Amino acid sequence: MRIHVLVENTSSRADLTAEHGLSLLIEACGQRILFDMGASAAFADNAACMGVNLSEVDVAVLSHGHYDHGGGMERFLQLNERAEVWVSEHAFDPHFNAAGKDIGLSPYLSAHPRIRRVQGACAELAEGVRLYSAECVPMHNPPEGAGMTAVIDGERVADDFRHEQYLLLEEGGRRVLISGCSHRGVLNIAACFRADVLVGGFHYMKADPVADAERLRSAAQSLMELPTCYYTGHCTGVPAYGLMRPLMGERLQSICTGQVIEL
16 A cells, blocks of 8 residues: 655655645555645645656545645546545535634535535445545544534534544555544544554644643553554644654654655
C-alpha cells in the first residue's frame, strides 16, 4: 500500500505548495483512491509535480464537509471524467467555525452527477475498501472542534460532526484507517476501529501545550494502549505533536506535502 501526500500544512519540497488542508492519493486493493481534495486546486498542481495522474483515480472520498478538505473538489471533477466522489449525506449542510465563519463546501457542487451520498453506516467501494459513517463511532470522549456549528433541520446548532466518515482499507492481512480531521475524537475513532495503522489529523491544533499538557499526555497514553501506529499532521498542530511524539516514539509519525508512505 502506498500513500502520496498531495497537500498538507507543511511541505518537504520547495516546488510543492503547502496549505491548511489535506489530500491523499492512496494505492491499495487494486484501486487508486483520492481521499480529500485540500482547500484549493493546490493538491492537483502538486500531484502533477509528483507524477500522480489524477485522471487515473478510480474513486474519491470526502472525509467531511469542510472547505479545507473539499475546496479542490471542482478541480478534481474537471481533471477526472469518471470517478465518483463519495460524501456523507450531511456533507453539504452549512458549517461554521467557532468565530462564525462559513467553512462549508460550495453548495452548487452538491448536484454534480458524480457526487454519491453514503446511505447508512457503511458503503463498500471495492473489495477491501469500506467507507464508514460517523454513526459507527461511539462517543466515549467529547468531539474535537469546540464552538463549531452546523445548520441541521433548519436550525444552527453545535456541530456533532455527523458529516464525518472514515476509510478502512484491508490488504495483506493489515487494516489501515484513513481519517480527515477526526472531529469525532481520535480516541473514539482509534478505539472503535483498532486498525494496524491510522492516518489522519487529531485536531489538537487549538490545544495549549501548557494548559492542555495533561490532556495531551493522557491522549498519547490512550493511543499507545491500542495496537495501532499513527501518521498524523494537518490539524494535529505542531505543539501537540511535539508533546506527544516523545511519549509515543516511533509509533507516531508526521506527514507533509510530497511525502510517499509505504505500508
